[in-house]
Amino acid sequence: MDAAITRIGLTGGIGSGKSTAAAILQQLGATLIDTDAIARELTLAGGAAIEPLRAAFGSACIGADGALDRAWMRAHAFADPTARRRLEAILHPLIGARANRLAALAGPQATLLFDVPLLVESTHWRGRVQRVLVIDCPPEVQLARVMRRPGWSREAALAVIGQQATRERRRAAADAVVDNRRDDPAALEQGLTALWRQWHSAFA
Ligand SMILES: CC(C)(COP(=O)(O)OP(=O)(O)OC[C@H]1O[C@@H](n2cnc3c(N)ncnc32)[C@H](O)[C@@H]1O)[C@@H](O)C(=O)NCCC(=O)NCCS
Ligand SMILES: Nc1ncnc2c1ncn2[C@@H]1O[C@H](COP(=O)(O)OP(=O)(O)OP(=O)(O)O)[C@@H](O)[C@H]1O
Numbered sequence: 759m760d761a762a763i764t765r766i767g768l769t770g771g772i773g774s775g776k777s778t779a780a781a782i783l784q785q786l787g788a789t790l791i792d793t794d795a796i797a798r799e800l801t802l803a804g805g806a807a808i809e810p811l812r813a814a815f816g817s818a819c820i821g822a823d824g825a826l827d828r829a830w831m832r833a834h835a836f837a838d839p840t841a842r843r844r845l846e847a848i849l850h851p852l853i854g855a856r857a858n859r860l861a862a863l864a865g866p867q868a869t870l871l872f873d874v875p876l877l878v879e880s881t882h883w884r885g886r887v888q889r890v891l892v893i894d895c896p897p898e899v900q901l902a903r904v905m906r907r908p909g910w911s912r913e914a915a916l917a918v919i920g921q922q923a924t925r926e927r928r929r930a931a932a933d934a935v936v937d938n939r940r941d942d943p944a945a946l947e948q949g950l951t952a953l954w955r956q957w958h959s960a961f962a
Pocket of ligand 1 (some may be wrong): 793831832874
């Protein structure tokens with residue numbers, strides 16, 4: 759008999775709609791563990807990553823408020839793969855440990871939804887989830903969405919997309935792909951609801 763699906767990995771390129779999809783899946787009953795949010799928490803003033811980051815990048819990476827200067831880090835990490843890897847080497851183990859703690863706190867009845875932008879790129883995450891759900895859209899749509907955010911140029915968005923897995927690689931790693939190319943929340947909700955029911959009825 760198939761095991762109950764209690765650990766889902768949610769991924770997609772920048773601006774694909776992961777957070778929007780995660781909010782819908784939470785409404786359907788999933789317990790969200792958001793690795794971007796964990797990374798932000800770790801890099802607040804006094805966060806566990808602050809001193810290791812200062813040691814690796816110098817005080818210039820820390821803002822006057824004692825938190826990571828995200829614009830500074832974005833400019834460095836996405837312009838230079840060596841800097842990005844140095845950042846990831848500090849943050850990823852801390853993110854993984856915190857995600858495990860949150861998963862343990864959620865209890866055995868929860869259906870855990872891990873929102874992991876770099877799931878396909880990572881060597882660890884695939885083994886931690888039973889299903890990989892990819893939120894998919896073409897790069898032009900990603901670009902348009904990211905460029906709507908304050909402070910994001912086309913070049914900056916392209917630099918991030920260029921350092922992530924390709925759309926093809928992500929789709930190849932997926933157990934399910936939900937199309938989110940249209941700015942239509944109802945269509946996304948419909949696709950996710952159908953999938954949620956399918957994954958839950960498989961063992962109901
Ligand atoms: C570089 C940082 C400071 C930029 O912060 P910012 O507030 O501008 O962006 P935010 O954190 O909201 O991330 C937005 C998106 O950028 C992309 N992204 C983030 N980190 C990475 C990375 N290391 N490689 C490729 N894409 C990334 C993801 O699509 C993510 O959803 C921040 O993204 C960061 O600390 N990244 C390293 C941690 C990490 O790898 N996070 C991904 C979760 S596993
Ligand atoms: N189906 C949709 N209908 C309308 N707007 C959408 C839809 N999907 C995403 N968007 C919008 O596109 C933008 C990017 O979506 P979202 O923040 O969910 O993406 P993300 O993959 O989590 O991004 P990031 O990788 O930067 O964390 C947001 O402004 C969101 O409101």
